Amino acid sequence: MTKIVGVRFRGAGKVYYFGPQEFQLKLNDQVIVDTARGLEIGTVAMVPREVEDEEITQPLKDIKRVATEEDIEKAIVNRQKEKDALRICREKVAKHNLEMKLVSAEYTFDNSKLLFYFTADGRVDFRELVKDLAAVFRTRIELRQIGVRDETKLLGGIGMCGRPLCCTTYLTDFVPVSIKMAKEQNLSLNPTKISGVCGRLMCCLKNEQETYEYLNSQLPKDNDTVTTPEGQQGQVKSVNVLRQTVRVIIEENDIKEEREYPVEELKFASRGKKVTVDNDDVDENVDVIEESNIDKPQEKGQDRSGDRPKDKQNRNKKDKKKKHNKENSGENGVGENVAVEKQNGDKKKNRHHNKNKKHKNNRNSGKNNQNAQN
16 A cells, blocks of 8 residues: 555646655645656645555655745746747747647746647648747747647536536546437437537536436337236337336227336336346336347357258358369469369260250150050
8 A cells, every 4th residue: 555645737637646755735735746747736636545556657756845835926927928928839830831729838837848739630740830939938848739628628618508618627537428328318419419619529428328228228119019007019109218107109999099107017028238126126016027039048059140050050061162162263263264164064065965865865765666566
């Protein structure tokens, strides 16, 4: 076990581990630490605690000191200098006609490095730009290309929900989001309604994904056949995931009627997803429905394609034979292939000729016998 303290540098950024040494640190304390980019000022986001050695990236660096008032004032001055640096850099970009969009600038605490973040559609040759910037700022210059999600995280904003963006407030990492999550939650697939400020799918789709997966596993799919409490067969028209209700179309005496039932009152084939349920929570009056044949384990001697082993074996032999002939044809060459095909054609032709000749001889012999009898 190793004692660490968690430090965050900007907004909702990642939390990095450092050695606390003998400092008495509390949440939101300002500290000076040594990083790969030089000295930086950060905020304590995790009070000193012990963690497993596997969770630490060695070597673990120690906190230099608790930030003083002079350090805090210097950090404020650096923030003002970053605005001026961003303005100058934009002028230089326009001068060199580079296809890049500057997002922000960042000074390290000791002013040993100046970083510029930008977005671009492709690779950008900014070597001449770096020379001009180094001549102006007299420090080490570093340009980093970032994506649109990182750009939104740095700039911030308000989402369509009316609240500050999740990536700016609390998300430390970007989680993968897919269109399947929107389908699972029965959302409109209109890109303008499921996309965030950055133009990508909203990160908040991931928040309720596990809940919707569990709730959907308890419901039938659209157009499935279900059995109502009255013992009638009906077809599912729609489901309400949050209310756990199902709208069923029942046909009786050529009359179709639409009814709504709680899902626990219906009998249907489950989706086959494993859901952990407490035995104490199961109602004894609810019948247990077996899974559909698609989700059942395959019977012995039958694979998923539905072929019996013997049929599959014969089919595999034919495939191997075709493959062997194909390989041989590739080795013989085109001219030899034509000769082989011609030879096979001659054999077939001779076989057919002999067969017709034999049949003709038999017919003639039959006529001769008949004439002899007469």
